[in-house]
Amino acid sequence: MKALYLLLFPPLIAAINGTNNTDCSCGYRDGANLWTDSLIVYFNETDSLQDSGFEAQVYKHHYENGWNNLFRQGADLAHLTFIPNESLALNLSVATPDHLVMGAAIQTLRHDIHYGSFRSYLKAPLAWTGGSALTMELLYNQTETFSLNLNSVENATESRITMLVNREFPDSIYGVNYTTLVDRDQVNPWDFTEYRLDWSHNEMLFFLGNESHRNISRKHLPSLPSVPGPIHFKHWSTGNYYSMQGPPWQETTANIGWIRFFFNTTSMSTEQRQQFDARCNSSSSSSSSSSSSSSVCSVDDTSLRGFTAYSHNATVRWHQHHAPYSARFASISLIAICSTLSAGLMLYSFLQRSRQNIQSSSSTERFVPSPSMEPPFPPDSALATPGPDSGTVTPYGDHVIMSGQVTPLAKGHMVSLDGHVITDSSNVTLVNNPNPSHGITDASLATLVNNPNPSHVSLLVTGIHFCLTFANAAINPGAYIHYNSEVWARKTIVPFTLNQNWIGPFLMTSSRFLAASYLKNGSLAAMAEKTVGRTPRMLIPVIAIALLEYFLMDAGATKWLEYLASISWSTWPFTVEYTNFGTFIAEIIELMYLIPNAAPQITFNYCTGVLWTIPVQLQGSWTVLLAVLVVAEIKTPWKRFGYYAVAIVTNWYGLNWGSYFWLGLLLTDLDLTYNYRPWLRARPWLYYPVVVLSLVMAIGGLGIDFTPQWTNVLYETYEYGIHPDWQTGRPIAQTSGAGYPQYYIPRLNGLVFSFGLQTLVELSPAVQKLFSFKFFVYVFPHIFTIYLIHGFVFWSFGSALCITFASLGLPYWANISLVALCCYSTIIVSLPFLTPVVETLGKKVTADIWRMAHEVPTMRKPTLYPWTKTLILDRGSA
Numbered sequence: 001m002k003a004l005y006l007l008l009f010p011p012l013i014a015a016i017n018g019t020n021n022t023d024c025s026c027g028y029r030d031g032a033n034l035w036t037d038s039l040i041v042y043f044n045e046t047d048s049l050q051d052s053g054f055e056a057q058v059y060k061h062h063y064e065n066g067w068n069n070l071f072r073q074g075a076d077l078a079h080l081t082f083i084p085n086e087s088l089a090l091n092l093s094v095a096t097p098d099h100l101v102m103g104a105a106i107q108t109l110r111h112d113i114h115y116g117s118f119r120s121y122l123k124a125p126l127a128w129t130g131g132s133a134l135t136m137e138l139l140y141n142q143t144e145t146f147s148l149n150l151n152s153v154e155n156a157t158e159s160r161i162t163m164l165v166n167r168e169f170p171d172s173i174y175g176v177n178y179t180t181l182v183d184r185d186q187v188n189p190w191d192f193t194e195y196r197l198d199w200s201h202n203e204m205l206f207f208l209g210n211e212s213h214r215n216i217s218r219k220h221l222p223s224l225p226s227v228p229g230p231i232h233f234k235h236w237s238t239g240n241y242y243s244m245q246g247p248p249w250q251e252t253t254a255n256i257g258w259i260r261f262f263f264n265t266t267s268m269s270t271e272q273r274q275q276f277d278a279r280c281n282s283s284s285s286s287s288s289s290s291s292s293s294s295s296v297c298s299v300d301d302t303s304l305r306g307f308t309a310y311s312h313n314a315t316v317r318w319h320q321h322h323a324p325y326s327a328r329f330a331s332i333s334l335i336a337i338c339s340t341l342s343a344g345l346m347l348y349s350f351l352q353r354s355r356q357n358i359q360s361s362s363s364t365e366r367f368v369p370s371p372s373m374e375p376p377f378p379p380d381s382a383l384a385t386p387g388p389d390s391g392t393v394t395p396y397g398d399h400v401i402m403s404g405q406v407t408p409l410a411k412g413h414m415v416s417l418d419g420h421v422i423t424d425s426s427n428v429t430l431v432n433n434p435n436p437s438h439g440i441t442d443a444s445l446a447t448l449v450n451n452p453n454p455s456h457v458s459l460l461v462t463g464i465h466f467c468l469t470f471a472n473a474a475i476n477p478g479a480y481i482h483y484n485s486e487v488w489a490r491k492t493i494v495p496f497t498l499n500q501n502w503i504g505p506f507l508m509t510s511s512r513f514l515a516a517s518y519l520k521n522g523s524l525a526a527m528a529e530k531t532v533g534r535t536p537r538m539l540i541p542v543i544a545i546a547l548l549e550y551f552l553m554d555a556g557a558t559k560w561l562e563y564l565a566s567i568s569w570s571t572w573p574f575t576v577e578y579t580n581f582g583t584f585i586a587e588i589i590e591l592m593y594l595i596p597n598a599a600p601q602i603t604f605n606y607c608t609g610v611l612w613t614i615p616v617q618l619q620g621s622w623t624v625l626l627a628v629l630v631v632a633e634i635k636t637p638w639k640r641f642g643y644y645a646v647a648i649v650t651n652w653y654g655l656n657w658g659s660y661f662w663l664g665l666l667l668t669d670l671d672l673t674y675n676y677r678p679w680l681r682a683r684p685w686l687y688y689p690v691v692v693l694s695l696v697m698a699i700g701g702l703g704i705d706f707t708p709q710w711t712n713v714l715y716e717t718y719e720y721g722i723h724p725d726w727q728t729g730r731p732i733a734q735t736s737g738a739g740y741p742q743y744y745i746p747r748l749n750g751l752v753f754s755f756g757l758q759t760l761v762e763l764s765p766a767v768q769k770l771f772s773f774k775f776f777v778y779v780f781p782h783i784f785t786i787y788l789i790h791g792f793v794f795w796s797f798g799s800a801l802c803i804t805f806a807s808l809g810l811p812y813w814a815n816i817s818l819v820a821l822c823c824y825s826t827i828i829v830s831l832p833f834l835t836p837v838v839e840t841l842g843k844k845v846t847a848d849i850w851r852m853a854h855e856v857p858t859m860r861k862p863t864l865y866p867w868t869k870t871l872i873l874d875r876g877s878a
Helices: 002-008 178-185 270-285 329-363 443-450 453-470 484-491 500-521 524-554 561-568 581-593 609-631 637-653 658-672 676-681 684-710 715-721 748-763 765-771 774-807 812-854
Strands: 028-030 033-035 037-042 054-056 072-075 080-083 087-092 100-108 113-123 132-141 144-152 160-165 175-177 193-199 203-208 211-217 231-236 252-265
Touching: 033 113, 033 252, 072 231, 087 231, 113 132, 113 231, 132 193, 132 252, 144 193, 160 178, 160 203, 160 211, 175 178, 231 252, 453 500, 453 561, 453 774, 453 812, 484 684, 500 524, 500 609, 500 658, 500 684, 500 748, 524 581, 524 609, 524 774, 524 812, 561 774, 561 812, 581 609, 609 637, 609 658, 609 774, 637 658, 658 676, 658 748, 676 684, 676 748, 684 715, 684 748, 748 765, 774 812
Parallel strands: 072 100
Antiparallel strands: 028 033, 037 252, 054 100, 080 087, 087 100, 087 252, 100 231, 113 193, 113 252, 132 144, 132 231, 144 160, 160 175, 193 203, 203 211
């Protein structure tokens, strides 16, 4: 019968002879299913994989796919051991210093397995040895795979089995806890247990013991795996916190007792399957007789051994047949035309802009910040009687009013903290302009505004995000380290440089741009302009760049980011595309209306979480715009500053970022209303102690972050614990929310640092000169662009480079050095193209919104103007 079977199906004449000892030429009956092939091996009956249908795998991965996989997999023959009369043991070693975890794996020789019933007798990895998993898996690619995983996690009481399809997140809903299985189903995964997976075109069923635990239908999951592939078993660990955890702290073992597979195959053509069905249907219907004497065998027959014969083609990876490609010339032509027009328009705009800049720079004298805080203009006593708007610098970069004279500014030489830049030195207005400007109303502040400290902070933020992505141990204690230099960096220079508290000066300084004009001249028109323009000025560029980045993400630009964790050992970076456009709109609306300290959802999807500061800036804007109206009416100084004190303390106690904005408003009020800087300079005995105190506050505010680096004292936890919990009203330390605060929670040392630094910048010429380095001046116009795109460059181009260099075997220090060089070069090259777009979308559109909001519309004129309607109506009477 077997000879006849091979004669009828010549393509299946074995390059590898089968070893079945029973005539099952009409397949294997499994209820309503009839499978054509089988692969059966009992490891208590053999001491070799030879003639088993399996082969041992030998590999060392350069990287792993998975957001949380911090270790790489490896497998070799030395980790496979046959235990006589029992099982095949798959051993797993502890991790090497370069995060390679060597384990064991076997795989079917056949790659044509397509639907079937897959049964195995498995024993989970040892308990209390650290995290690892024993997995049975079919893997064709990332979207065509399924797996059953026995996860023995670090805390053995939390160990669980997961049943996953197409790389699903190993959520608890897709699995069951070991303890639950033991107590409820009397199934003990710590000992040998039968596991079964039934896979057909329409559904997939997972069985533990005799109980079904997960059923998936194609109706509910259209992407149910449908392509053939090999099936392999492996004992492994990648340190994934959400699955097996680990890696193990001592060598651990998992076991396979036997494997029984019954399946169909893509090696059998449609015609051959029809012949098989025609020949075997009669045998199938009479399968009630003993399987040993029938050509149809039962999948429950435990006497079956060996595997079905197959050809060499069955061992070749299956490839999808694609229809011949035919170019769609109409679509390609349209795309080419549109792309050409777009490129031409961008080039024209760039050239026009460059020509205007050249003309501006040739017709004006560059304004250079003075090394002292005194303005390069005549003192107030030498000026003519100033108008109400003398000495005004607008925060939106529209024009500058200096007392009694035109003050030319080079392009981009002034900037607000949210990216508003002066872009044209021709936009200069004389004093007493009939359309009063708004903003800083003291000519002596021109040098202060020109200080590149916003620029400095922006670059530090990119450095923080680069380290969090590629060298996490340089920022976070407890993170895995590549080199000891990361630890020493964290203990020496990082608290002063790559410190999140640098965000504070951003927030404080923005108060000056929002409130200065009203404190000086009570201009409600300026307040109205800021109220109307603040939100679109910030959000329109964000929407545009976010849409561009989401498009590129959808095109696969961040494909390699998911592999990066196994190289960088950092789980900080990750991206998620929005599910539909409505979700994207909801994310943008969150940025406008979300109340900090809640973090907007787009923070967790967009490339780097910088956008959490947008709601902080917006809420702070409304705080300042309302607060300045109140404080301006409090005329008695001690009452005025008492009000400030109450507002600052209560905002700090309520964990509100408003304390930063109130302090910024306080400094602005001191400067513009009370002229505290000239007053201090006239009293050296007081001026120098104040400067020293400001220096101590600035250094101490950052320096206290050395404490957790050198000791186990987390002062942030203690400070966070004294604040009130919003739900209960009790101190946070007494609630379940106690612990280390999230990054978006304001801290006292950040407030102290920001106030000290801002005061120091205003009072100390030496500090002003330090921050006036020319490089920062050139970066000014591009601050907002850098803020929006740097993370995407790191997470797309940077991650691809890092994976490539790791595959080439470069040491990690050389790897990230090259990545940093390439990423920052890419950012610099892209700025001349992206900044004009960001500026146009932000500043120009906002200006139009404000113009349409406050200008009286042009009076509507009749259609026949300058003629009257009688020209038409009286036509018949002529």
